[in-house]
Amino acid sequence: MGLIDRLFKDPAWGVHPDDHKRPAADQPLRVLPPPARLYMPLQQHVGGAARPVVQVGEKVLKGQLLAAAQGNISAPVHSPVSGQVVAIGEVTAPHPSGLGFTAITLESDFAERWIDADAVADPFSLAPEEITRRTAAAGVVGLGGATFPSAVKFVLGQRLKVATLIVNGGECEPYLSSDDRLMRDRASEVVDGARIVMHAIGATQVLVGIENNKPEAIAAMQLAAAPFAEVNICPVPARYPMGSDKQLIQTLTGREVPADARAAEVGVLVHNVSTCAAVHQAVRLGRPLVERIVTVNGGAVREPGNVFAPLGTLVDELLAFCGLHEAPSRLILGGPMMGSPLAHGKIPLVKGASGILAFDAREATIPPAGPCIRCGSCTRACPMGLLPLEMAARIRHDKFDEAAALMLGDCISCGCCAWVCPSHIPLVQYFSHAKGELSARERTRLRNDASRRLAEARVLRLEREAREKAEAALRRKAERAAAKAAAERQETPGETV
């Protein structure tokens, strides 16, 4: 790409960190043998936790339902191995700072016996509602990390008559290459899944956005999509956070998602490439979501690469499978820009986990924070057009409302600002803190409103009751008086005229 192209075409927002994707991305996919013990958390998605439907001691097959969805927004959980349920309930964390989680603990019998799959030869003959139902039943959630139940999004897309399905193959986070590997190795599954999703929401075209730092994936996807005119493979500039829904939509369609709206309201719906592949598995093969590709990478890993692993596998086992040079100085679930730090490796692999990073000491070093020199780098980097330095300055003085007035609520926590800051100010931490404070205040306000309303209602009720009592008393008195008068009249008839 020429300089002029770069000047005029590359988006003005975002940052360009070293991507550290290779050599891990180029290693062939390895398959993790089922571990002896797995932990399937009941909450691997946005929404209500799943409700266990198996008993301790029960034998289960791979793909068998372990816990059913509960509520409108929820997703079921299935067994990633064949074996036996050994416990249901809280799994305590082996670390003082780590919180426990609720899970179904399984022991593998290493037989890998699947349930009888309810495969569908031609998904396009199914009604959209049926695809949605099967997707929901298979426990498919957004695998890019958002983990929002996919079927719920299908319904939304159908209701709002979304015409364009955007398939997110951006994978802009450094170090991660699970989507890259998936597109290289299983492009036809991704394309088939995308077409099934398109059918489910009634869209007419698919745009697959892939960052141009993945030429192999682009080539494989182009090949797989060639027979289908409605599926367009669209290389996009490699720029973080290209994989963020809002930025990808903007890049691929020129549309922006209004601040108070959802993507579907502007006629697009975004699903991750891995999610599409999971829909293919669920609908075409009748297999629920029980395995995924996860990138194991970072300086502490001896053989970094992508691993196809059952969900519920402990992070420690994945790391042992790839080997470690040294004790990691930092463990991260997800990418370095938005991933969560892990206090230890006794955490199971969940649906939304696209990567496990084990950083060595050098990678883990973030220089100490200095003063803000108002260089404006953060402002230039922010993909949302916010003013991180101004918001941080307000938050430093606890002026959360002023930060909110600077549209803090629109911050997508992408981390560009903090990444680019030459003073290494932990801006995102400021923002998370302030968002937490603001939502706590909002909750308090709502609670206060509610209790005030209750109190007011009580006062009204008491008043009304008092009034009614008084009225009743008056009425009774009047009745009594009338009765007395009548009785008196009867007693002394001569007095009436």
Place this chain on the structure above:
Amino acid sequence: MSALSRTSAAAPVAAPHASTSGSVTAVMATVMLALTPATLYGFWLYGWPSIYLWLITVAFAMLGEAVCLRLMERRAVPVLFDGSAMLTGWLLAVSLPPWAPWWIGALGGLFATMLCKQAFGGLGQNLFNPAMVARVALLISFPVQMTAWVAPLPIDMAAAPGPISGLLVTLKGIPQGLDAVSSASLLGFAKTEMSRGVDLLQSLPHAPSLSWLGSRPGSLGETASWLIAAGGLLLIVRRVISWHIPVAMLAGIAVPAALLHLVDPARYLDATTHLLSGGAMLGAFFIATDYVTSPNTARGQLIFGAGCGVLTYVIRTWAGYPEGVAFAVLLMNSLTPIIDRYVKPRVYGRDRQGVALDAPAMAARPIVGREY
């Protein structure tokens, strides 16, 4: 197994877990690197006294910072290491008359970092550009010393003061014998002549020559305009600064200058002279672009830069001082908070007023993805 993966460092609270390799020190170092060619060239033109003055100014600026930090019971070394005090001293030094006495540099350096920076709370907190406040304070307090320009006397010339006599110039003032070298800067000359009623068409032929090579009276950073501009371009290419302030400021000077010169060449100097004279280049690339005291949005920077440029021109042309960059920058510094308050980038999904965009209208837009 768990020992294997237990993290050794304290787990950070939140993402991101990576960071740019850039640092404040690196930013300051790049700016100093960009200043180096012009400074060295200035050293060559003005000889040993200018070297001593530079050293003294920088040293006292750093001393001022260190003293303040010690008074506040903070460790001075890490803060000094960020390079900002050195840069402040450097910028002040290159805006001083090169043969000014040592105490000008010393006072200016101390003033810049102690009263104009640390008194406000240190790096990032000051409203005004420290080097420029110091320069203006010196100009008002010591107008004679601050306008005693000398003609260039390259260091390799026989008449130029050597290391020892140069030191004496800086410590004791310009000796009688060398008096012939004092001279007026072009802007000063033009202003004096105008005030005597001699118009530019008559006076300019006798003016100190204006040369792109910078062989003319002025401060270190003023004479070699093209080296300053080259340094500024380096900063833009390295993305230390953006183009907005320099371009807007130079345009703010050049456009009115060109127009008025066209109207009446006898009264108004031409645009080239304005751009190459005084602190125009230094101001546009190195002073007005100071992060701390300039707006941090592109549009705000355009307004700020244009304001600096126009004010510079107005002060040079109609006010009492022949040079106006320092005053102009300080005036605009005072407007920076206001500009930052009113000029904000458009937030994604909202219009400029911050109102959410209209979803149905957006949904009706044709899909125009660009080919990459």
